[in-house]
Amino acid sequence: MAETETETETVQGGSAPVRWGVLATGAMAAAFTEDLRQLPDAEVVAVGSRTAASARRFADRFGIPRAHGSWAEFAADDQVDVVYVAAPHSEHLRAAGMCLEAGRAVLCEKPLALSARQAGELVALARERDVFLMEGMWMWCNPLVRRLAALVADGAVGEVRTVAADFGLPGPFPPGHRLLDPARGGGALLDLGVYPVAFAQLLLGEPERVTARAALSAEGIDTHTSLLLEWAGGAQGLLHCSVTADTPRAASVSGTGGWIEVPGSFFRPDHFVLHRPGSEPEVFRSAGGPDDTWAPQAAEVMCCLRAGERQSPLVPLEATLGVLRTVDAARAEVGVGYPGE
Numbered sequence: 001m002a003e004t005e006t007e008t009e010t011v012q013g014g015s016a017p018v019r020w021g022v023l024a025t026g027a028m029a030a031a032f033t034e035d036l037r038q039l040p041d042a043e044v045v046a047v048g049s050r051t052a053a054s055a056r057r058f059a060d061r062f063g064i065p066r067a068h069g070s071w072a073e074f075a076a077d078d079q080v081d082v083v084y085v086a087a088p089h090s091e092h093l094r095a096a097g098m099c100l101e102a103g104r105a106v107l108c109e110k111p112l113a114l115s116a117r118q119a120g121e122l123v124a125l126a127r128e129r130d131v132f133l134m135e136g137m138w139m140w141c142n143p144l145v146r147r148l149a150a151l152v153a154d155g156a157v158g159e160v161r162t163v164a165a166d167f168g169l170p171g172p173f174p175p176g177h178r179l180l181d182p183a184r185g186g187g188a189l190l191d192l193g194v195y196p197v198a199f200a201q202l203l204l205g206e207p208e209r210v211t212a213r214a215a216l217s218a219e220g221i222d223t224h225t226s227l228l229l230e231w232a233g234g235a236q237g238l239l240h241c242s243v244t245a246d247t248p249r250a251a252s253v254s255g256t257g258g259w260i261e262v263p264g265s266f267f268r269p270d271h272f273v274l275h276r277p278g279s280e281p282e283v284f285r286s287a288g289g290p291d292d293t294w295a296p297q298a299a300e301v302m303c304c305l306r307a308g309e310r311q312s313p314l315v316p317l318e319a320t321l322g323v324l325r326t327v328d329a330a331r332a333e334v335g336v337g338y339p340g341e
Helices: 027-036 052-062 071-075 089-101 116-129 143-153 188-204 295-306 317-334
Strands: 002-006 018-023 042-048 066-068 082-085 105-109 133-136 160-168 209-216 222-230 236-242 251-255 258-262 271-275 282-286
Touching (some): 018 027, 018 071, 018 295, 027 052, 042 071, 071 089, 082 089, 143 251, 143 258, 143 271, 143 282, 160 188, 188 317
Parallel strands (some): 018 042, 018 082, 105 133
Antiparallel strands (some): 209 222, 222 236, 271 282
């Protein structure tokens, strides 16, 4: 097998470090903050939480100089260049909106909001305030995923006929867990299903037709959902997600001239294999290091800010809205709704 290594692309340079603020203090916020340490031109200068005690604990843990005990106080901190919103996605409209209103650039954890309508409000606000906004779809910034997408675009597998991807976690999750709570945007689709959908749409764009089937909990959230996406040229996406079943978390892209296998963790792969008739399988591997962390995503944000961009070419806002439109269509078909959406 031939093997190709994909290098990590990070942003170096700039006259001064980019000053980050982190809004929320949970596990996602901690992981992102830890990964920012891989970037010498990034500095976390503030953290915000609903309580002063939570903000102070997080600040002490990571050596952050300013801890804000309210979201409004945090949003008003004019020493912050860009905010990472790590709050639950049911809070993204309010949290990201507050920061955009204050003129802060925002990287908001995926999904950008509960629905395409809510996400559209954030996009409109960012444009009105003339500030940067990007969804934290870190998969689209992963160098190896980008290499895969480039190969497909260059015709490495011919005309794409099928994209398949799955993402499931077995639980069991305790009662009241956010994944089971409609009030917090629970269910498989919004938390896990956005990855298979985003993978398929990275390669093929927004589909013409969405068909979905789901098993629903007593609370009305989807515990297991399967989707069939269809494109005008005849390509199909076969996707599923689950909060009750463990899955390989694998993906594949099949075309008229070959196929690509991503055997596990397709959203942060360490390798994929290109199969073409008459040729030995070709293995593409990550160079290691920060490739499978949040660092490439943060580096992309900083690159955009230094270039004066208002959105990322790797995670464009219209593509983010397109993924949510697909998820909205699936939720409408299976009958999943959220309070206040």
